[in-house]
Amino acid sequence: MLLPRRLVSGIQHIGHRVIEGVWRLGVASRFFILVLLKSGTSLRRFNLVIRELYFTGVLSLIIIVVSGLFVGMVLGLQGYETLQKYGSESAVGTLVALSLVRELGPVVAALLFASRAGSAITAEIGLMKATEQLAAMGMMAVDPIARVVAPRFWSGVISMPFLAAIFSVMGVFGGYLVTVVFIGVDEGSYWSQMQSAVDFRFDIMNGFIKSCYFGVAVTAIAVFEGYDAPPTAEGVSGATTRTVVTSSLVILGLDFILTAFMFRGVS
Amino acid sequence: MQRTTMDLWVGLFVVMGVIALMILSLKVGNLNVYNPSQSYVISGNFENIGGLKVRAPVKSAGVVVGRVTDIQFSTQTYDAVVTMSMDSRFLFPKDTFASILTSGLLGEQYIGLAAGGDEAMLKDGDKIMKTNSAMVLEELIGRFLFNKASEDDSL
Structure with a gap:
């Protein structure tokens, strides 16, 4: 029996895409292990990491601080609107703090980090590859993975938890600004209800661990896409787009898995 | 450098x-209110725990003195065994009364402790003997209606 030609080519296309995807995943995993193995140099020469920390961490501060503030302010407003119907507007502090510390802090900070710093890392490494700087390093017996990729990877892993914590703090402050200063919720109940509801181990530590996972995921994707980019202008732009799309999807998927593990059976 | x-x-x-x-x-x-590293564990049997959950606070006079760490169902007595981890700074007498209360009308449920007059204090692994169940709205309404009906009968 002969299948129609178009159907066959369609199935072939799907199969090709799947095999290609699995292949890329394998290469990415091998690359990730390679980066970890070769990060000894970058940790010994910590100046390289500090330089990258400036670009990924310090320069991301403005977007993190401003968005954290506004997310907290919106949470405060919306939370107040709903809670005051039940006469429990003093619980707005709990609502703002729990949603920020558990979910929004790590996730939104990681999404912003992926589009602010992840794309920059990909574009930089991709362009270095396109202009054959990486090949030139190899010629001079300087390992480009140890010299270029590993410092960027570690800078992202280090700065992500800090950025998430700053985001959460700014959000709590934003919620305070809107609900206590502008609307006039009692200041004491804002802080005390928050403190009695937010648990150090369950909420803050789990949020911290989440942001560490996101930091590893985003920077690993960013450096791999940059290193793997086709050495053309088009290739680099495609790789940058893929970094943002893939890491956003990975962040959200990973967030669901981590939340399911961390908060299952907890009120 | x-x-x-x-x-x-x-x-x-x-x-x-x-x-x-x-x-x-x-x-x-x-973090500054409650340090789980220095704690002792006590438990109590409740006929009905209502909506009490693990990690709910244990309060005495409104101050958080511990947390619920485990809730199990006992097939020997057919009631709920609630395990609490208490801050070791706060010791309670053996005849302390534990009841399940609700904070506010729609708030979370917590365990309230009212200290008794016993000289001996509760130690690690001890059991609270005097407990009071959670208030279940349906039972309350049922009891009210039952009382009302019996009042009407006696007239």
Whole structure:
């Protein structure tokens, strides 16, 4: 029996895409292990990491601080609107703090980090590859993975938890600004209800661990896409787009898995 | 080692991150109120725990003195065994009365402790003998209607 030609080519296309995807995943995993193995140099020469920390961490501060503030302010407003119907507007502090510390802090900070710093890392490494700087390093017996990729990877892993914590703090402050200063919720109940509801181990530590996972995921994707980019202008732009799309999807998927593990059976 | 302005900015960034984490744990969280490392464990049997959940606070006079760590169903007595981890700074007499209360009309449920007059204190692994179940709305309404009906009969 002969299948129609178009159907066959369609199935072939799907199969090709799947095999290609699995292949890329394998290469990415091998690359990730390679980066970890070769990060000894970058940790010994910590100046390289500090330089990258400036670009990924310090320069991301403005977007993190401003968005954290506004997310907290919106949470405060919306939370107040709903809670005051039940006469429990003093619980707005709990609502703002729990949603920020558990979910929004790590996730939104990681999404912003992926589009602010992840794309920059990909574009930089991709362009270095396109202009054959990486090949030139190899010629001079300087390992480009140890010299270029590993410092960027570690800078992202280090700065992500800090950025998430700053985001959460700014959000709590934003919620305070809107609900206590502008609307006039009692200041004491804002802080005390928050403190009695937010648990150090369950909420803050789990949020911290989440942001560490996101930091590893985003920077690993960013450096791999940059290193793997086709050495053309088009290739680099495609790789940058893929970094943002893939890491956003990975962040959200990973967030669901981590939340399911961390908060299952907890009120 | 040569110092650059970049180092200063990165140092400032790290300091900000650490301060943010400290604010989260001290101001937003309750690290200073309750330290689970120094604690003792007590338990109590409740006929009905209502909506009590693991990690619910244990309060006495409104102050958090511990947390619920485990809730199990006992097939020997057919009631709920609630295990509580208590802050070791606060000791309670053996005849302390434990009841399940609700904070506010729609609030969370917690365990309220009312101290008794016994000389001996509750130790690690002890059991609270005097307990009071959670208030279940349906039972309350049922009891009210039953009383009302019996009043009408007697007239």
